[in-house]
Amino acid sequence: xxxxxxxxxxxxxxxxxxxxxxxxxxxxxxxxxxxxxxxxxxxxxxxxxxxxxxxxxxxxxxxxxxxxxxxxxxxxxxxxxxxxxxxxxxxxxxxxxxxxxxxxxxxxxxxxxxxxxxxxxxxxxxxxxxxxxxxxxxxxxxxxxxxxxxxxxxxxxxxxxxxxxxxxxxxxxxxxxxxxxxxxxxxxxxxxxxxxxxxxxxxxxxxxxxxxxxxxxxxxxxxxxxxxxxxx
Numbered sequence: 240x241x242x243x244x245x246x247x248x249x250x251x252x253x254x255x256x257x258x259x260x261x262x263x264x265x266x267x268x269x270x271x272x273x274x275x276x277x278x279x280x281x282x283x284x285x286x287x288x289x290x291x292x293x294x295x296x297x298x299x300x301x302x303x304x305x306x307x308x309x310x311x312x313x314x315x316x317x318x319x320x321x322x323x324x325x326x327x328x329x330x331x332x333x334x335x336x337x338x339x340x341x342x343x344x345x346x347x348x349x350x351x352x353x354x355x356x357x358x359x360x361x362x363x364x365x366x367x368x369x370x371x372x373x374x375x376x377x378x379x380x381x382x383x384x385x386x387x388x389x390x391x392x393x394x395x396x397x398x399x400x401x402x403x404x405x406x407x408x409x410x411x412x413x414x415x416x417x418x419x420x421x422x423x424x425x426x427x428x429x430x431x432x433x434x435x436x437x438x439x440x441x442x443x444x445x446x447x448x449x450x451x452x453x454x455x456x457x458x459x460x461x462x463x464x465x466x467x468x469x470x471x
Contacts, residue, residue: 245401245402245403246296246300247401248398248400248401248402248403249299249300249303249304249402249403250281250284250285250299250300250303251398251401251402252303252307252398252399252401252402252404253277253280253281253299253302253303253306254281255394255395255398256274256277256303256306256307256310257274257277257278257281259313259317259319260273260274260277260313260314260317261274261317269314270313270314270317273306276302277299277302277303277306280295280298280299280302280303281299281303283295283298283299284296284298284299284300303402304402304404307399307402307404308404311324311409319392319395320392320395320409320413322392323385323392323409323413326381326384326385365449368442368445368446369446369449371442372442372443372445372446375439375442375443376443376446378419379419382416382419385416386416392413396410396413
């Protein structure tokens with residue numbers, strides 16, 4: 240492996256995987272075998288003479304990265320982002336920056352084509368805005384729920400990035416969570432961040448106003464029912 244700094248990063252990732260899988264105390268036979276195999280490759284790479292060093296490092300790095308590529312299939316209790324998995328699956332579908340509607344997508348697309356230039360089209364546009372805001376609200380709740388898991392995952396994220404495994408899907412979602420936390424908690428202000436926050440505030444205010452309209456209509460309906468019952 241030509242890049243010494245990257246190899247050092249891969250080596251640290253490998254050592255953490257070995258520690259997580261466990262050499263002796265794990266009841267998982269396959270996990271113990273993988274831990275011993277990676278540990279042996281690491282040892283060989285570290286003590287290799289100059290003649291064999293590149294070959295041993297390449298073999299070691301390939302095995303570590305291959306194991307990391309399958310970290311989601313590691314045994315229960317040993318997976319690096321196991322506590323994060325339920326949150327990750329939900330967050331992936333809730334990205335507020337996605338243009339893909341979450342609710343009733345086929346029906347809404349078909350209705351939009353049939354309702355151009357009508358009052359119905361206006362309400363369908365409002366529905367799109369509500370879809371975004373619903374994802375935004377749910378995403379905020381899940382981001383708050385994910386903070387503890389994210390803190391536990393920071394070491395793995397740092398190791399994986401140092402090893403150059405930036406194509407890992409989990410890492411991109413964790414970065415997304417970090418960005419959401421930063422938007423919520425403040426931090427360094429930028430024009431782009433300010434515009435994003437202002438846009439979200441506007442959408443949430445529109446959502447609140449529409450929710451108030453619906454609440455008032457339902458209350459009026461309830462009052463009508465109550466009045467009718469008193470007349471009986």
